[in-house]
Amino acid sequence: MKTCLVVDDSKVIRKVARHILETLDFEVREAGDGREALDSCMAAAPDVILLDWNMPVMSGMEFLRALRESDIAAKPKVVFCTTENGMAYIRAAIEAGADEYVMKPFDRETLESKLQIVGVA
Amino acid sequence: MSHSAPVRPAAGGAIGAIAALLEHRTGQQIAASRAWRLETSLKPLLRGLGFASLDDLVAALAMSTDGRLAEQVVDLLLNQETSFFRDTLVLEMVADAIAARRAATPGRRLRIWSSGCSTGQEPLSLAMLLEERGLGPNAVDLVATDVSGAAITRARAGRFSQFEIQRGLSVLRMMRWFESDDFDWVARSELLRRVQFRRQNLVSDPAPPGQFDLVLCRNVLLYFPSDVRRAVFERLAGALRDDGLLVLGAGETVIGQTGRFAPTPAWRGLYTRTPAAR
Numbered sequence: 123m124k125t126c127l128v129v130d131d132s133k134v135i136r137k138v139a140r141h142i143l144e145t146l147d148f149e150v151r152e153a154g155d156g157r158e159a160l161d162s163c164m165a166a167a168p169d170v171i172l173l174d175w176n177m178p179v180m181s182g183m184e185f186l187r188a189l190r191e192s193d194i195a196a197k198p199k200v201v202f203c204t205t206e207n208g209m210a211y212i213r214a215a216i217e218a219g220a221d222e223y224v225m226k227p228f229d230r231e232t233l234e235s236k237l238q239i240v241g242v243a
Numbered sequence: 244m245s246h247s248a249p250v251r252p253a254a255g256g257a258i259g260a261i262a263a264l265l266e267h268r269t270g271q272q273i274a275a276s277r278a279w280r281l282e283t284s285l286k287p288l289l290r291g292l293g294f295a296s297l298d299d300l301v302a303a304l305a306m307s308t309d310g311r312l313a314e315q316v317v318d319l320l321l322n323q324e325t326s327f328f329r330d331t332l333v334l335e336m337v338a339d340a341i342a343a344r345r346a347a348t349p350g351r352r353l354r355i356w357s358s359g360c361s362t363g364q365e366p367l368s369l370a371m372l373l374e375e376r377g378l379g380p381n382a383v384d385l386v387a388t389d390v391s392g393a394a395i396t397r398a399r400a401g402r403f404s405q406f407e408i409q410r411g412l413s414v415l416r417m418m419r420w421f422e423s424d425d426f427d428w429v430a431r432s433e434l435l436r437r438v439q440f441r442r443q444n445l446v447s448d449p450a451p452p453g454q455f456d457l458v459l460c461r462n463v464l465l466y467f468p469s470d471v472r473r474a475v476f477e478r479l480a481g482a483l484r485d486d487g488l489l490v491l492g493a494g495e496t497v498i499g500q501t502g503r504f505a506p507t508p509a510w511r512g513l514y515t516r517t518p519a520a521r
């Protein structure tokens with residue numbers, strides 16, 4: 123079973139994502155900000171991370187940079203999942219090393235197809 | 244390729260009449276088990292016109308003289324479900340087959356027809372794949388058709404909602420081939436220009452002129468009755484070169500449907516015209 127870490131400061135979004143991911147047969151872990159996510163990745167790297175952009179403590183972008191610089195051996199795939207839907211944001215995320223990008227709001231089909239594209243579903 | 248029994252006109256006043264209209268115009272039958280959807284699909288139209296029930300709509304259809312109302316009704320009832328890179332592996336194989344053919348006959352411009360293209364995601368996905376393999380407008384022509392005028396108008400505009408653009412399309416391809424405009428995403432003209440969209444009814448209109456190397460007819464034939472399906476296979480065969488290839492939807496086959504096509508060993512899941520049919 124593949125593991126997905128859902129990183130979002132909104133409990134509701136985490137719940138919705140968890141629900142969809144569980145129907146896609148993922149084991150789901152949650153983090154409320156980038157810092158928590160980093161700790162979680164250090165403990166055990168997930169297969170894929172669903173990453174919000176704007177969060178307190180540590181943003182998605184800061185987390186992504188830290189993750190890419192870290193010495194976590196098996197680098198998880200990173201799918202940004204955010205309300206930022208401008209081309210400039212998308213480009214910045216890809217340049218920082220994101221593998222895919224989901225613009226909120228998302229539905230099951232969107233999430234499933236993006237996870238297929240990064241090769242985890 | 245069988246589905247549950249279709250709604251018959253006798254099935255029930257208004258629903259039967261509307262199902263008959265759809266079948267008459269497009270060959271598409273509505274499975275009885277899905278008949279309830281018909282009313283749901285037409286609800287916005289009923290509300291917009293101030294009609295209380297389907298009976299009012301049927302009465303208006305009977306009185307209407309220019310066919311525009313019927314066209315609106317049909318557009319709402321057609322299943323136009325599609326997405327970018329639907330069945331990616333099949334589309335990749337199509338691009339491989341076209342690339343191989345181009346390599347074998349470098350001077351000849353190849354021709355592809357996407358029939359029942361809905362709002363354009365299928366031919367646009369192919370156009371992207373072909374470009375990525377170096378097969379630009381000088382190498383391949385793409386023609387895409389649908390019976391629905393509304394679908395073709397949308398396809399020509401190349402404008403997709405946030406939901407549509409994210410279904411099946413990778414972010415890299417989205418960045419490469421689309422521009423954002425408010426909440427929509429619009430195909431860049433270099434992509435849109437690759438596909439010639441036109442309206443065509445597979446049941447009653449001739450195929451686009453000329454002969455094709457490959458025809459896609461995916462997720463269209465499913466709701467045709469078997470005699471109509473056979474006739475459409477005939478039309479598709481007539482539009483193909485002798486060595487042309489046919490591509491159906493994931494759950495569809497020619498086996499037991501027509502003698503005009505047979506599976507080709509060269510490309511798994513693709514079909515060629517049978518020798519007898521030439």
Ligand SMILES: C[S@@+](CC[C@H](N)C(=O)[O-])C[C@H]1O[C@@H](n2cnc3c(N)ncnc32)[C@H](O)[C@@H]1O
Nearest residue numbers: 269321323324325359361390391444445461462
């Ligand atoms: C379910 S969509 C499939 C779209 C695309 N080929 C795909 O596989 O994603 C079926 C399309 O066939 C079109 N269609 C239905 N009857 C047709 C007919 N008689 N002639 C041409 N197109 C037809 C519908 O309007 C609709 O856009």
